[in-house]
Amino acid sequence: MKKLFKSCLIALWLSSVLLIAVAGCSHEAQEMDNTKPEAGLADEQSDSVRIVSMKNNTLEYILNAKHIQRYYKSKILHADTVRVESYDENGLLRSVLTSDVAIMDEIKNQLTAEQNVVIVNDANDSLKTEHLVWDRNTDEIYAKDQVTIIRGENIFHGRNLWTDTSFKELRSADVQGSGRIGKEDMNDE
Numbered sequence: 001m002k003k004l005f006k007s008c009l010i011a012l013w014l015s016s017v018l019l020i021a022v023a024g025c026s027h028e029a030q031e032m033d034n035t036k037p038e039a040g041l042a043d044e045q046s047d048s049v050r051i052v053s054m055k056n057n058t059l060e061y062i063l064n065a066k067h068i069q070r071y072y073k074s075k076i077l078h079a080d081t082v083r084v085e086s087y088d089e090n091g092l093l094r095s096v097l098t099s100d101v102a103i104m105d106e107i108k109n110q111l112t113a114e115q116n117v118v119i120v121n122d123a124n125d126s127l128k129t130e131h132l133v134w135d136r137n138t139d140e141i142y143a144k145d146q147v148t149i150i151r152g153e154n155i156f157h158g159r160n161l162w163t164d165t166s167f168k169e170l171r172s173a174d175v176q177g178s179g180r181i182g183k184e185d186m187n188d189e
Helices: 002-035
Strands: 044-055 058-071 076-087 093-105 110-121 126-135 140-143 147-151 154-164 171-178
Touching (some): 058 093, 126 154
Antiparallel strands (some): 093 110, 110 126, 126 140
């Protein structure tokens, strides 16, 4: 009888330990899933999307996309087949960005555009590349890969480009170009 009681007590103890271990593992797995929402399903998915952003009753930008995935916790928006119209403080169209893919980090206010990226500004100048990062707080654009900028009759090619959506100041490496440069385009520095 003592042997039977001892065996039952051991079996009960082992069952309790096993139950606690299984419950603990599932809780850890659940916490790990919550840390990276991009690895799982998006919190929101939509097709044929139009997002209008206002700042102090002024139109800031309009984002049109064929499909979006939004992750609430990280405040990341993934968009496919994208067109972003950016407006100045007077509500006038400043630039239009198109790309196959865009990732908007809503916390940093930073847009990463990939694949067939084109920006056309209000002066009808254009920038073409495969990957760029646009800091919307400072209006700075950085493209590390090959970039082509067309300003009137002038065509510039380069890498590691820093500029803004007006393309007034261009900083780049390995620059090549063709076209006509007037005195007003020269920097005396």
